[in-house]
Amino acid sequence: MGSHPPAPAGPPDVLPRDRDTSSHLPFEQFYRDHVDRIHRALALSVGDTAVAREATDEAMARAYARWDRVRRLDNPGGWVFRVGLNWATSWWRKVRRERPPAEDRHPATAAPDPAGLAARSALELLPVSRRTVIVCRVLLDLSTAETAAVLDLTEGTVRSRLSRGLAELRAALAEEE
Amino acid sequence: MDVVPEDVAELVHRAARATAPYPADLATVRGRARARRRRRTATAVAGLVVLVALTGGTVPLLVGDHRPAAPLAAPSPSPSPTVPGSPPPTPAPAQRLLLSGDGGTVRPHRAGPEIGLIGGAADELRSDGSVVRHRVPAGWQETVALPDGRLVGLKLTDLMPGVRRTDGPDVAGLSIKLTVLSADGRVEVSREIRVRGQALGLAGADARYAYLVRDGVGLVSHELTTGREKTLIRVPTKVDGELPFREADVTAGRVVSVTGPADMTRCQLDVRRLAGGSRLSRLTVAGDCAPSVRLSPDGSLVAVPYRRPNGRNLDYRLAILDTATGQLRADQPLGTASPTYGLTGGGTWGAAWVDDTTVRVVWAQLPDPPRKVYRVAELARVVTVSVQ
Numbered sequence: 001m002g003s004h005p006p007a008p009a010g011p012p013d014v015l016p017r018d019r020d021t022s023s024h025l026p027f028e029q030f031y032r033d034h035v036d037r038i039h040r041a042l043a044l045s046v047g048d049t050a051v052a053r054e055a056t057d058e059a060m061a062r063a064y065a066r067w068d069r070v071r072r073l074d075n076p077g078g079w080v081f082r083v084g085l086n087w088a089t090s091w092w093r094k095v096r097r098e099r100p101p102a103e104d105r106h107p108a109t110a111a112p113d114p115a116g117l118a119a120r121s122a123l124e125l126l127p128v129s130r131r132t133v134i135v136c137r138v139l140l141d142l143s144t145a146e147t148a149a150v151l152d153l154t155e156g157t158v159r160s161r162l163s164r165g166l167a168e169l170r171a172a173l174a175e176e177e
Numbered sequence: 178m179d180v181v182p183e184d185v186a187e188l189v190h191r192a193a194r195a196t197a198p199y200p201a202d203l204a205t206v207r208g209r210a211r212a213r214r215r216r217r218t219a220t221a222v223a224g225l226v227v228l229v230a231l232t233g234g235t236v237p238l239l240v241g242d243h244r245p246a247a248p249l250a251a252p253s254p255s256p257s258p259t260v261p262g263s264p265p266p267t268p269a270p271a272q273r274l275l276l277s278g279d280g281g282t283v284r285p286h287r288a289g290p291e292i293g294l295i296g297g298a299a300d301e302l303r304s305d306g307s308v309v310r311h312r313v314p315a316g317w318q319e320t321v322a323l324p325d326g327r328l329v330g331l332k333l334t335d336l337m338p339g340v341r342r343t344d345g346p347d348v349a350g351l352s353i354k355l356t357v358l359s360a361d362g363r364v365e366v367s368r369e370i371r372v373r374g375q376a377l378g379l380a381g382a383d384a385r386y387a388y389l390v391r392d393g394v395g396l397v398s399h400e401l402t403t404g405r406e407k408t409l410i411r412v413p414t415k416v417d418g419e420l421p422f423r424e425a426d427v428t429a430g431r432v433v434s435v436t437g438p439a440d441m442t443r444c445q446l447d448v449r450r451l452a453g454g455s456r457l458s459r460l461t462v463a464g465d466c467a468p469s470v471r472l473s474p475d476g477s478l479v480a481v482p483y484r485r486p487n488g489r490n491l492d493y494r495l496a497i498l499d500t501a502t503g504q505l506r507a508d509q510p511l512g513t514a515s516p517t518y519g520l521t522g523g524g525t526w527g528a529a530w531v532d533d534t535t536v537r538v539v540w541a542q543l544p545d546p547p548r549k550v551y552r553v554a555e556l557a558r559v560v561t562v563s564v565q
Contacts, residue, residue, distance in 0.1 A: 028203060031203055031206065035199055036198055036199045039198075040194075040199070041193070044192060044196070047489065048516060049196055049197060052196075056199060057205060057209055058209065060206045061206050061207075061209035061210040062210070064206055064210045089441045115188065115191055116191035116194055117192075117195050119189060119191055119195075120192035120195050120196070122192075124489060125488065127442075127486060128441050128442075128486055129442055134189060135189070137181055138181055138185075138186045138190065139190070144179055162181070166182070170185070173188070
C-alpha cells in the first residue's frame with residue numbers, strides 16, 4: 001500500500017470562516033485573547049480542571065510551535081480546542097504525562113455561583129460527545145457547520161448530539177432542583 | 178435541533194464561569210513547546226514501549242490465581258536482577274509481560290504526602306507471578322522484550338552536556354543507539370541509528386529485526402546483527418507532527434496500530450502485512466484505545482485494552498478481535514477507575530499472550546484513599562482472557 005495515512009493529532013486545516021483572528025495576529029495576542037475561553041471550554045468538556053489546564057498548555061504549545069501555519073487557518077481557536085480535546089481524551093498521553101497540579105478536581109472560584117455549579121454538575125452527567133457539542137455551540141460560539149468541522153463530525157451528528165444533550169441537560173437540571 | 182435556548186446557554190456560561198480561571202503563563206507554553214520538540218527528537222510513536230528506570234533488582238511477587246482480577250502480593254526488594262536456580266515457568270508464555278507506562282503523582286495538600294501510581298523501572302511480570310526489574314543502561318527509553326530473554330531498546334546520550342542548543346530533531350550532539358541486552362544483562366548490540374533531522378521511534382522487535390518508525394520514511398526493518406535497513410511500509414508524511422504507527426505491535430509478519438483520531442467512544446486500528454504493507458483489516462472498538470495493543474503469536478488475534486466513560490468514572494475493558502475478519506471474539510471488563518485528585522485512579526499496564534488463545538492483562542488501581550506514591554507492581558492484578 002505505502003500510503004497508509006497516520007491518525008491526525010489535530011483537526012483538519014480547513015476550518016470555517018474566520019471569527020477569531022487575522023493571519024497577521026501575533027501568537028502572544030491570540031494567546032491572551034483566547035486561552036481562558038478555551039481552557040474553560042475544555043474544563044467543561046473533559047470534566048476535569050487539572051487535565052483541561054494541561055490540555056490547554058499542550059494545545060497552545062503546539063499552536064506556538066507552528067504558529068505560521070495555524071494563524072492562517074480560518075479558526076485557530078477551534079483548532080486549539082480540538083488539539084486540546086484530543087490530548088485530554090487520549091488515554092496514552094494522560095497516562096504517560098499526567099502531572100496535574102495539586103488542587104481539587106474543580107477548584108472553586110472566588111465567589112462560587114450556585115446556579116453555575118449546579119449547571120456544571122448537570123453537564124458532567126452528559127456523555128462527553130454531547131457535552132462537547134454543547135460547549136462548542138455555546139462557549140466557543142461556533143455554528144453547526146463550524147462545530148462539525150472542528151469535531152470532525154457531520155452536521156447531522158452535531159444536530160443530533162446537541163438535541164439529545166440539551167434534553168438530557170434540562171432533565172439533569174430539573175433533578176438537581 | 179439547531180438552536181440553543183437562551184436560558185440553557187446562560188447556564189452553560191455560568192457553569193464555565195464557575196471554573197477557576199486559567200493562570201495564563203506564556204513562558205510555560207513556550208517552555209512546553211521546547212520540551213515537546215526535545216521529546217520528539219528521540220521518539221514520537223508508542224509501540225510496545227516501556228519507560229525504563231536505571232536501577233534493577235528482583236522483586237518476588239506471589240500470585241494466588243491468574244483468573245480475572247487476581248490480586249498480586251506486595252513486592253519486596255531483592256538485590257539481583259534474576260533468580261538463579263528458580264524453576265522455569267511451565268509452560269513458558271509466548272510473550273513476556275512488561276508493566277508499561279509512566280503514571281503520575283500529585284500532592285493534594287501542601288503539607289500532606291505526595292500520592293500517585295508510577296510504572297517506574299523495566300518491571301516484567303513473569304508467568305510464575307514474580308516481578309523482575311531489569312537493569313538497563315542510562316538513557317534507556319523504550320523496551321521490547323523478546324521471548325529469548327533479550328531486551329531491545331533505545332539508548333539516548335547527550336554528547337554535549339551542559340551546552341545550550343536548539344531543541345528538535347536537528348539538535349546537535351545527541352546519540353540514539355539501538356541497544357540489545359542479553360538475558361543476563363550484557364550489551365549485545367549498540368548501534369547508532371539516529372539520522373539528524375529525522376524523528377525516530379521503536380515500534381517492535383523480534384529475534385532478527387527491530388522495527389523502527391522513521392519520520393518521512395515509514396516502518397523500517399533494522400537487522401539486529403548487521404544494521405541493514407529496509408523500508409517495509411512507506412509513510413512519507415506525518416500529520417501535525419505525529420509519527421505514524423501509534424501504539425503499534427509487530428508479530429508474525431503483521432503490524433497493528435491505532436489509526437483513527439483520539440475519541441472516547443471509538444478507536445480504529447489497522448492490521449497490515451509487513452510484506453507489501455497491504456491492509457489486512459480495519460478494526461474498531463467502542464472506546465479509547467489504551468497502550469499495550471498486542472497481536473497473538475500467530476497474528477490471528479489482537480488484544481486491545483480500551484476505556485469508555487461511565488458517568489464520572491471510566492470503565493476499562495479488553496477486546497479481542499480477529500485480525501482477518503475484524504470479528505469481536507471477546508469483550509471483557511477489566512475494572513473501573515475514578516478520578517483521584519486529577520489523576521486517573523487506575524488503568525491497564527501491559528498485555529501479553531500466553532499462547533495463541535489466552536492473553537494476560539495487568540490492571541492496577543489506586544486504593545481509596547491513596548496514602549503514598551505506589552509502584553504499579555504493588556497494586557497490579559492480572560486478568561486472563563481466553564477465546565475458543
